[in-house]
Amino acid sequence: MLRLAVTTNAETFDRIAEPLADRGIEVEHLQAKERAIQLTDPDAPPEFDVGLVSPGRLMEGAAVTARLDIPWVNGRDAVLTSRNKSGVLAALDAAGIPVPESVMISNPVDESVVVDAVADLSFPVVVKPNSATRGVGVAKASDTDSLLGIVDYLDLIHDFRATGDKSYVIQEFLPDARDYRAMVIDGDCVGGVERRLPDGLAEGRWKHNVHRGAEATGVDLHDSHRRLAERAAAELDIPYLGVDLLETADRLVVNETNAxxxxxxxxKYDADFYDRLAGLIRETADTE
Structure with a gap:
C-alpha cells in the first residue's frame, strides 16, 4: 500500500481517502502548521512514499519536505506559480490564452499611478490581493473614489514591513459571468463544477467562492472549456490543477488557477477521476 501525505484534514482529505484506498493508496494526514517541527531531531520522521500537494505555508513546507524527503505531486514551485495571480495572468496572456483585462500594482505608488493604470478599463472593476485565496480581500469598485478608498486599506496593510507581498490586481468586471472550476490531472480535464449562489444569497452579491456560501454543482463541461483548462495547466506546467473559468455571452476566460x-x-467529475488521480500519484512516487 502506497502511503500518501495530505497536509489538509478538511473536505479533500475525507473525500479522497476511501476512493484512493480502493486503489492501493493509503491517505494519511501530515500536519504542517500550528505545531512544533523538529529540525534537528535524530529520530526517524514519519515515512511517506509521496505527498499530494506541498504545504501552503512555504516556510513550514520547506522544513517538512526536507525532513521527510518525499516527492510531491504539486511541489513548492507549482504552489508558488499558481498563487501568484499576476504571474499566472501574464503567462497565460503571453501564450495566447484568454484572461480578463488586468493590471498589477506594486506598492508603494502614488494615487495617480492607480488612476492611470485603470484608464483603459471601464467601471466597475475588481480589486484583489495578488496571492490570497478563497476570495479573501476581493472587492468591487464602482468608480475612481471607491477604488482609491479600497487602495487606501491595501496601503495600510502593505505599510507593515512584515508584509511580504505588497502587490494587488485590478481587473475588469465581467457581469453575469458563469463561474466554473475545471479539474486537470496530468494534462487532461477530468470534469468540473459550476459555482452558483443559492437563491437566498444571490441578491446583491457577485462572488461565487464556495467558502463564501456558493454551491458547486457538477456540470458536463463543453469541450471548449476543457481544452482551455488543459491549455492553462500545460502552460503553467502544473500536473494537478483547478482552473477557474468565467463565461459571458461572448467570452470564455481563465480567471485564476489553484494548485x-x-x-x-x-x-461531480468524470468516471475515471480517481483512476487518473491514483495514476498521477503512483507516477510521482516512482520518480523518487
Whole structure:
C-alpha cells in the first residue's frame, strides 16, 4: 500500500481517502502548521512514499519536505506559480490564452499611478490581493473614489514591513459571468463544477467562492472549456490543477488557477477521476 501525505484534514482529505484506498493508496494526514517541527531531531520522521500537494505555508513546507524527503505531486514551485495571480495572468496572456483585462500594482505608488493604470478599463472593476485565496480581500469598485478608498486599506496593510507581498490586481468586471472550476490531472480535464449562489444569497452579491456560501454543482463541461483548462495547466506546467473559468455571452476566460484545489464529491467529475488521480500519484512516487 502506497502511503500518501495530505497536509489538509478538511473536505479533500475525507473525500479522497476511501476512493484512493480502493486503489492501493493509503491517505494519511501530515500536519504542517500550528505545531512544533523538529529540525534537528535524530529520530526517524514519519515515512511517506509521496505527498499530494506541498504545504501552503512555504516556510513550514520547506522544513517538512526536507525532513521527510518525499516527492510531491504539486511541489513548492507549482504552489508558488499558481498563487501568484499576476504571474499566472501574464503567462497565460503571453501564450495566447484568454484572461480578463488586468493590471498589477506594486506598492508603494502614488494615487495617480492607480488612476492611470485603470484608464483603459471601464467601471466597475475588481480589486484583489495578488496571492490570497478563497476570495479573501476581493472587492468591487464602482468608480475612481471607491477604488482609491479600497487602495487606501491595501496601503495600510502593505505599510507593515512584515508584509511580504505588497502587490494587488485590478481587473475588469465581467457581469453575469458563469463561474466554473475545471479539474486537470496530468494534462487532461477530468470534469468540473459550476459555482452558483443559492437563491437566498444571490441578491446583491457577485462572488461565487464556495467558502463564501456558493454551491458547486457538477456540470458536463463543453469541450471548449476543457481544452482551455488543459491549455492553462500545460502552460503553467502544473500536473494537478483547478482552473477557474468565467463565461459571458461572448467570452470564455481563465480567471485564476489553484494548485491546492479542493476535491468535490466524486459524482461531480468524470468516471475515471480517481483512476487518473491514483495514476498521477503512483507516477510521482516512482520518480523518487
Amino acid at each position: 491546492r484545489p479542493t476535491v468535490d464529491t466524486a459524482e
